[in-house]
Amino acid sequence: MSDMIDFLKARRSVKPRDMNGNAPTESELETILTIGARVPDHGKLAPWRFIVFQGEARDRAGAVIADVFTKRNPDAAADDIARARASLTEAPLVIAVVSSPKTHPKVPPWEQQLSAGASALNIVTAATALGYGANWLTGWFAYDRDVLTGLGLNADEQLAGFVHIGKSDKPNEDRPRPVLADIVTKF
Template sequence: MFNDISSPLALLHTRRSGKPRDMIGPGPDADQLHAILAAAIRVPDHGKLAPWRFVIVRADQRAALAGLLTDAYRAEKPEAGRLEIEAMEQFAHQAPSLVVALSSPVAGSKIPVWEQELSAGAAIMNLLNAAHASGFVGGWLTGWAAYSDAVRDAFGTADERIAGFVFLGSPSREMEERPRPDFETVVREWTK
């Protein structure tokens, strides 16, 4: 049914999340990443608030990110073991490209924060779709770092939240399809 990958709908049906630890180069170059992010911001945005931001973490900044994550983790969990610290280091260095996505709701707006947060999620999904359309694989991760105030403060303000770390690259192996919900389980017609 969706064999023609050139079809936009087929493209959406073939998008999969990749594991950042399994991503290899190449990742998007500066121009490709610009085009991907330009597509990401074309989402529903009630009130035209742009309640999201993206922060690109360049390859030459990954060691600094690892230091930030390690320091913040140790401050919260002084009893952290070697494997936990190594996980912070690995997280910072996986995949060729990294974009930190922030939910940045506009305070005092008549648009509910929930709608603004949904727009941030939509922007990340557009980023992933644009990466896939550009021939890359993306992975959207949260985890401990997304909920750390110290990590958040390095990328944004106390009024923002890290919506996710979006890793981009090329798959190192064939992407596996994961189980999807049965259509009938998640879709129904409303009847009064």
């Protein structure tokens, strides 16, 4: 158990640009998704779902993002369009966590959205525990309704984020963490 605590105390994200092409196996992917679906969920509503982008699917998603980017920025430079097209291509595996709230008399959408956040973090944690780098990212395209429609989201769904996953051999600097005294009070 103390191994688990040490792991959680040291976990940190890896930048997609530092990831190489080594992706989780299909069985590891199933493990990651299973753990993503094992989160606190008031009312057992499963108010989230996952979209997996691997291989050329990342390019098809990139084409959706680049098309919308060009529509929004008709004078965009070719480099910027290319960057939009490459949004999901640095990591070999990207899992979109979709917040998919259900109508319920007792469980408000806020709680269901929080549950989607828990799924995203569980996916990050599971991928890291399997020895991969992971990073939960959004970007403008995570909030653009035309992109979301193009990626298959329904009008009542939102994107909690894209979890980028891949091996990394690069040293990974930590970031400063909050001092507990600044964020904790006793009532």
